[in-house]
Amino acid sequence: MNLWNFMEYAAWGVSALLGLHMLVDWLKTDSTYSEEVLTSSREGELEALAEEHKG
Amino acid sequence: MTDIDITSKTMDGMGPHGTKVGLLRVLGPAHVWALGVGIVLVGEYMGWNFAVGKGGAYAALIACWFAGILYSCVAMIDSEVTSTVASAGGQYTQAKHIIGPLMAFNVGLYLVFAYTMLEAANAITAGYLFSVVATMSGHATDLDQRPFIILVIMFLAWLNYRGVLATLTFNLVITAIAFLAILILFLSTSGIVGGGIMEHAALFEGHELPYGWIGVLAAMHFGLWYYLGIEGTTQAAEEVRSPARALPFGTLAGIMTLLIAATLTWYVSTGVLPWEFLGDGVNGSVAPLFDTARLSGSTGLVWLLGFGTLFATLASANGCINDASRAWFAMGRDKYLPSWFGAVHPKYRTPYRSIVFLVPIALIFALGAPLDQVITFSILSGLLGYTFMPLNIILFRRKWPLNSIKRGYEHPFHPLPAITLLALCGVTYFAVFLGYGTQLVAMIGFYIVVSLWFHFWRYRFVNRGAQFTMPWPKPQGY
Numbered sequence: 001m002n003l004w005n006f007m008e009y010a011a012w013g014v015s016a017l018l019g020l021h022m023l024v025d026w027l028k029t030d031s032t033y034s035e036e037v038l039t040s041s042r043e044g045e046l047e048a049l050a051e052e053h054k055g
Numbered sequence: 056m057t058d059i060d061i062t063s064k065t066m067d068g069m070g071p072h073g074t075k076v077g078l079l080r081v082l083g084p085a086h087v088w089a090l091g092v093g094i095v096l097v098g099e100y101m102g103w104n105f106a107v108g109k110g111g112a113y114a115a116l117i118a119c120w121f122a123g124i125l126y127s128c129v130a131m132i133d134s135e136v137t138s139t140v141a142s143a144g145g146q147y148t149q150a151k152h153i154i155g156p157l158m159a160f161n162v163g164l165y166l167v168f169a170y171t172m173l174e175a176a177n178a179i180t181a182g183y184l185f186s187v188v189a190t191m192s193g194h195a196t197d198l199d200q201r202p203f204i205i206l207v208i209m210f211l212a213w214l215n216y217r218g219v220l221a222t223l224t225f226n227l228v229i230t231a232i233a234f235l236a237i238l239i240l241f242l243s244t245s246g247i248v249g250g251g252i253m254e255h256a257a258l259f260e261g262h263e264l265p266y267g268w269i270g271v272l273a274a275m276h277f278g279l280w281y282y283l284g285i286e287g288t289t290q291a292a293e294e295v296r297s298p299a300r301a302l303p304f305g306t307l308a309g310i311m312t313l314l315i316a317a318t319l320t321w322y323v324s325t326g327v328l329p330w331e332f333l334g335d336g337v338n339g340s341v342a343p344l345f346d347t348a349r350l351s352g353s354t355g356l357v358w359l360l361g362f363g364t365l366f367a368t369l370a371s372a373n374g375c376i377n378d379a380s381r382a383w384f385a386m387g388r389d390k391y392l393p394s395w396f397g398a399v400h401p402k403y404r405t406p407y408r409s410i411v412f413l414v415p416i417a418l419i420f421a422l423g424a425p426l427d428q429v430i431t432f433s434i435l436s437g438l439l440g441y442t443f444m445p446l447n448i449i450l451f452r453r454k455w456p457l458n459s460i461k462r463g464y465e466h467p468f469h470p471l472p473a474i475t476l477l478a479l480c481g482v483t484y485f486a487v488f489l490g491y492g493t494q495l496v497a498m499i500g501f502y503i504v505v506s507l508w509f510h511f512w513r514y515r516f517v518n519r520g521a522q523f524t525m526p527w528p529k530p531q532g533y
Contacts, residue, residue: 004194011202015209022216022411029400029407033076038398040075041388043142043293043524 078143079404081220082295087288087305089227090377092312093370094170094284096233097177099313099320100367101342102430106277108334109490110270111262112325117271118278119317121479126282128476129441130310131466132448134303137289138463140525141298143406144385145289145378146440146447151389152525153451156517158443160509161502163386165440166290170379171413172433173284174208175420177372179429181207183341184365204421211373212414215380218403219294226373229366234316236363240344241319244327244351252351253326262330275486276434281317283437284371285309286444290378299463307464323347376410376417383409389522391513431491435498438487442480445473454530 030038106115133146142148147166151159182200189198214222242248264270288306295301324333324343327350332339340346348360384406387396400407420429452469466472487495 002194004189004192004198008199008202011206015202015205018209018213019414022213022407025216026407026411029402033401035398037075037401039388039394041077041397041399042074043144043148043385043388043522 076399076401076404078293078399078406079219080294080296082223082291082301084295084301084304084308085227086220086223087291087295087301088309088312089223089230089370090291090374091285091288091306091309092234093226093230094173094287094374094378095282095309095313095371096230096316097180097367097371098280098283099237099316100233100344100364101180102336103277103280103317103320104324104333104340104343105336106274106280106334107325107330108336109266109277110272110274111265112259112321112330112333113263114266114271114274115278115325116321118274119281119321121275121482122278122281123314123317125279125441125476125479125483126285126313127310128472128479129286129444130306131472132444132476133286133289134306134464135462135466136448136451137292137306138299138302139460141292141295141302142385143290143293143381143388145292145382146286146443147382147385148292149289149447149451150443151522152527153447153454154443156391156514157506157510160386160391160513161506162440162443163382163391164502164505165436165443166382167379167413169433169436169440170284170287170375170382171417172420172429172436174211174372174375174379174417175424176426176429176433177368177375178204178207178417178421179426181365181368181372184368188361201422205418207369207372208414208417208421211369211376212410214373215376215410216400216403216405216407219291219377219405222373222377223291226370230370233363233367233370234312236359237316237319237323237344240348240351240356240360241323243353243356244323244347253323255326258325258329265330272482272486273489275483276490279434279437279483281320282310282313283434284374285313286437286440287374287378290381293381303464320344327351376413379413380406380409383413390516390518391509428494431494432498435487435491435495438480438483439502441476445470445477445480448473454532455527456531459528459531 103115103119106118110118136149136153137145140149140152144151144163145166147159147163150162182204185203186198186200214225244252246253266273285306288302288309292298292302320343324340324347327347328340328343333343342364345357345360345364348356383392383396386392387394387409389397396406396409396412398408399405449470457465484495
C-alpha cells in the first residue's frame, strides 16, 4: 500500500471521527439542555439594549 | 433595564428579551474581511477564465470591471443596510424588515442554496486538487477523490460547529496567504522584481475580441466569478463586536481587495497563457494562476500558488458553511422553517443544528452532481439575491430616511448605485440566458413553487409579531 492509498483510508477515518464527534455532542447537548434554553436566541438584542440605554 | 444583568449565570448579559443562549459577539473587521474575501478568492484561482473562452481576453477584462461595479454597488448597499439591521441571516433579515415575509423567505432560500452549492463545488475542487498532487507525485492509478471531498466538508463543518472565532481566524490566515500569493506572482512575473515574462502584445494580436461585442456580453456571466460571495459578510452581523463599524469596514475593504486581486489575476494570466488555452477551464487551464506559476519556471512560485489554490478553495467552503448555516438558523428562529433549527449550542455558541443539517445536503451535491450544474445553481441563486438588493435599499431609504435611523454607514449617490445594480443584473440575466437558459427557467420555476408553498401553507406557522425586534420608528407613510 503506497502513501496515497494510506491517505485515502486516513481521510475516510478522520471524516467518520469528525462526524461522530459532532453527532455525539449534538445528542448530548440536546439531552442536557431544555428546548426552551437552546432556542431562546432572539434577534436584535444589542440594538434593543442600546435603545434602552438611550431612554 | 431590570431584566438585564451582566453578571447573571443564566442570561448571556446582552439579552433583554429573554435570550439565555445566543450567538457570541467576538468578531472584528478582519474576520468580516476574511469571511467575504475568503468565499470569493477561489474565483480568482479558477473559474473566471471561462469569461476568456466566451469573448477573449479583453472581454474578460471588461466583464471583470463591469462586474466590479456591480459588486461595489452590492458592497455599498449591504454595508448601509446591514450596519443597521445587524442580525444573523443577512439579506434574509433585511428583506423581512424592509419588504415582507414572502420576499424574506425567497431571499433566505437564495442564500442557503447559493452557499451550499458553492460549498459543494469547492469540495469537488479540493478533491480534484488532491488527485492532481497525487498524479504529480507519481501515484500510478487514479486517486479516489471521494474521501477527500468528504473530509473537506466534515472538517470545515466540525470547525464551524466548534465556534465562530476559530473558524474565521482560520479563514483570515489562509485567505491572507492566498491573496499574498497573487501579489507575489504579479511582482515576480511582471518585471517589477526580476525579469518579466509578460507577452500581452504578442498573445492578443489578432484575437482582441474574437466573438465581437456579443462575446463581451456572454463573458459577463463568468465575470461574476471574480467577486461572487462578497455579500456574505452580512451573515456575521450578529457575531461582530461592533456591527456599525466592523461590517462596513470589513465589507468595503473586502471589495477593494477583490478589485485588486481580480485585475492582477487577469493581467498575469493573460500575459502568459494563450487565450484559447486560458478560456477552456475544463480541458485547458483549470487553475490559471497555478499554470502561470508553472510557466514562470520558479519552483517556489509553483508551491506558493499550489497552496494558494488549495487555501482559497478551503476558505471559500469554510465561509459558505458559516453563511448558509446562519441564514438557515435565522429562518428557523423566526419559524419560517421549523423552530428546531433556531437552536444555539450553549457551549460553542453556534447554530449547531443548522450546521449539521446542511452537511448531508452539501455531501449529496458534492458527490452526486456535476460541477458546472452545481456552480450554475449557485450563481443563479446569487443573481436573484442581487436583484432584490436595489429594491431593498430604495424601500429602506423611502420608509426610513437618513434622519430617522442612525446608520453605521451611508452609501453615496443614492439611488445611482441601486439603478446601476439593477441594470447590470438585467445584463447578466441575459448573459446567463445565452449559456444556461434552461437552468435559469427551471430555477425560477422552482422558486415560484416554493413561494406558493410558503404562502398557502408555511406562513401560518411564522412568528408574525415576534419577528420584528428592531427598535425602529414606524416607517414613513404607515
